[in-house]
Amino acid sequence: MTPEQLKELLHQIKIGKTSLEDGFEALRKLPFEDIGIAQLDHHRSLRQGVPEVIFGEGKTSEQLRTILTAMVKAGGNILATRLDREKGAALQDSFPAGRFDIDSGTFCLVQQSIIEHGGKVLVVCAGTSDLKVAREAAITARMLGNPVEELIDVGVAGIHRLLAKSDQLREAAVIIVVAGMEGALPSVIGGLVPAPVIAVPTSVGYGAAFGGIAALLGMLTSCASGVTVVNIDNGFGAAFAAHRINRASKP
Structure with a gap:
């Protein structure tokens, strides 16, 4: 839809020839912005309730800068994931109002x-070695507007550490469980809990863990129902x- 077509649509709504419902459906299908190296879906939040997220792995610092510049102009909140130290630092320099979190490889x-x-x-993290993935989950969930708490280093090698937090487990609406090695923690x-459990295997582990x-x-064959x-x-x-x-369960 061109700017002229958009103006015409808004005019038709204004004079009553197009209903608000029909106009809203038309706006849902607004096109992307072609910036050469990417085609940005600025209206994803209109369709899905969440803006487009930038996957940083495989992109250069300059490409990321170009993409973020266009997204900043659109005025929404921005999240980039899978950033190494160099790319994160470059974004922090270019967009000082944002924040690069080195533990998670994210820029917000x-x-x-x-x-x-x-x-x-x-967000439950089995071991400190799994923390990078757990922090990515926690930061993403917060950027999407969810209240988030974190439990770190409560894996099955010391199950008493987890059981000591049983009240916190029962209070959660959704639990994300991040674990490497044999991946037993989500099971x-x-x-233990009635809440939905989302299991995240990590690449942490010795040779037979196979990355x-x-x-x-182990998580796919969990004995616990509904993981x-x-x-x-x-x-x-x-x-x-x-x-x-969380959104679907909101009253």
Whole structure:
């Protein structure tokens, strides 16, 4: 839709020839912005309730700068994931109002107030070695407007650490469980709580862990009923799923 077509649509709504409902549906389908190296979906938030997120891996610092510049002009909140130290520092220099978090490899730029909604999302991290993925999940969930709490280093090698936090587990609306090695923690938590459990296998582990495949298979064959599993190291995907569950359950 061109600017002229958009103006015409708004004019038709104004004079009553197009209903508000029909106009809203037309706006849902507004096109992307072609900036050469990317085609930005500025109206994804209109369709999905969440703006487009930038996947930083495989993009150069200059490409990321170009993409963020266009997104800043659109006025929404911006989240970029999978950034190394060099790319994160470059974005921090170019957009000082944002924040690069080295622990998660994310960059956040808030241009509109984030209003929390839904129940609490609890991000549970089996070990400190899994923290990068867990922090990606926590930051993503917060940027999407969810209340978030974190539990760190409560894996099955010392199950008493987890059981000491049983009240916190029961209070959560959705639980994201991040674990490497054999990936047993989501099954344990899935057997303790009524809340949806989203399991995130990480690539942490010795040789037979096969870069997270052992944890992934363990989570996929969980004895606990209803555990949902995302891809290896996909903290972002787990947070997005948790957000949708939270949104769907909102009264």
